[in-house]
Amino acid sequence: MKKISQLYSTSVGKKLLVAVTGAIMYGFVVGHMLGNLKAFAGPSALDQYAEMLRQIGQAFLGNGTFLWIARIVLIVAVIVHVITVIQLVQRNSRAKPTRTVRRRNASTLAAKWMAISGTLILIFIVVHIAQFTLGWFTPHAAGTEGFVHGAVYSNLWGAFQLWWVALFYVAMMAMVCMHVYHGAWSMCQTLGLDAPDRNAAIRGAAAAIAIALFVGFSAVPISMLTNSIQSPTDDSSMTEAFEPDGSSESSRSKEGAG
Numbered sequence: 001m002k003k004i005s006q007l008y009s010t011s012v013g014k015k016l017l018v019a020v021t022g023a024i025m026y027g028f029v030v031g032h033m034l035g036n037l038k039a040f041a042g043p044s045a046l047d048q049y050a051e052m053l054r055q056i057g058q059a060f061l062g063n064g065t066f067l068w069i070a071r072i073v074l075i076v077a078v079i080v081h082v083i084t085v086i087q088l089v090q091r092n093s094r095a096k097p098t099r100t101v102r103r104r105n106a107s108t109l110a111a112k113w114m115a116i117s118g119t120l121i122l123i124f125i126v127v128h129i130a131q132f133t134l135g136w137f138t139p140h141a142a143g144t145e146g147f148v149h150g151a152v153y154s155n156l157w158g159a160f161q162l163w164w165v166a167l168f169y170v171a172m173m174a175m176v177c178m179h180v181y182h183g184a185w186s187m188c189q190t191l192g193l194d195a196p197d198r199n200a201a202i203r204g205a206a207a208a209i210a211i212a213l214f215v216g217f218s219a220v221p222i223s224m225l226t227n228s229i230q231s232p233t234d235d236s237s238m239t240e241a242f243e244p245d246g247s248s249e250s251s252r253s254k255e256g257a258g
């Protein structure tokens with residue numbers, strides 16, 4: 001324990017913690033984007049996928065427990081990541097780097113934007129959970145269904161029929177894209193994975209994943225706004241998928257999944 005706290009007090013230890021917590025969030029974001037693409041398989045496919053996430057480990061832990069464990073890990077990762085980054089920034093500014101060091105540290109647009117994009121992503125996460133998980137803030141277009149817990153596709157549809165909601169999401173996904181691009185590159189440097197002969201490949205892979213995240217995430221709001229994806233009411237399999245034994249129907253109103 002003493003060794004861990006000694007390591008944490010060093011800049012190397014803090015950078016390691018930022019990298020590890022960043023990697024946890026990176027994994028979540030990639031998984032979340034891939035999961036969202038289920039929307040293109042139809043409303044019931046997305047809703048069933050969300051329901052499946054709620055049921056992981058049900059036999060051992062009970063309904064939703066695994067999801068709560070994952071949420072707690074994620075919340076702790078976000079808090080530790082933010083606090084440690086703030087401590088590192090404070091330490092760096094106390095060290096008063098020379099102009100050259102400052103310029104080297106902030107060499108790309110994404111690097112300069114880390115603090116701004118990180119803050120905007122934090123605000124986004126709060127708004128996003130209030131909107132789609134908790135249903136506290138649910139702007140939706142006139143004529144669409146209101147928010148229903150577990151009716152993930154329909155909730156997204158109602159919100160993304162509003163241009164400003166779709167625009168907000170696409171703009172925030174650009175922030176996510178920039179943040180994870182620079183974050184992934186920094187993480188590789190911290191973990192000592194960088195080397196002159198592979199830096200171009202690492203940067204290329206970081207950029208490719210960041211762009212894939214932007215395109216994959218933005219595809220849902222854009223397709224819903226432009227009506228180029230199925231409307232929730234078109235899904236003939238929806239009733240079939242949810243009603244035969246009534247179990248899924250009742251679990252729809254319980255709680256959200258990622």
Ligand code: HEM
Nearest residue numbers: 050071129132133152169176217218220221255256257258
């Ligand atoms: C266009 C982009 C996105 C869409 C359409 C989207 C959609 C959703 C939906 C529908 C839910 C609720 C799922 C349910 O109730 O079962 C959700 C939950 C969540 N999303 Fe997103 N999301 C997007 C981007 C992001 C990003 C970029 C992040 C992180 C930076 C994120 C973090 C979360 C978190 C933490 C939850 C709560 C998970 C839980 O506790 O159940 N989302 N998202």
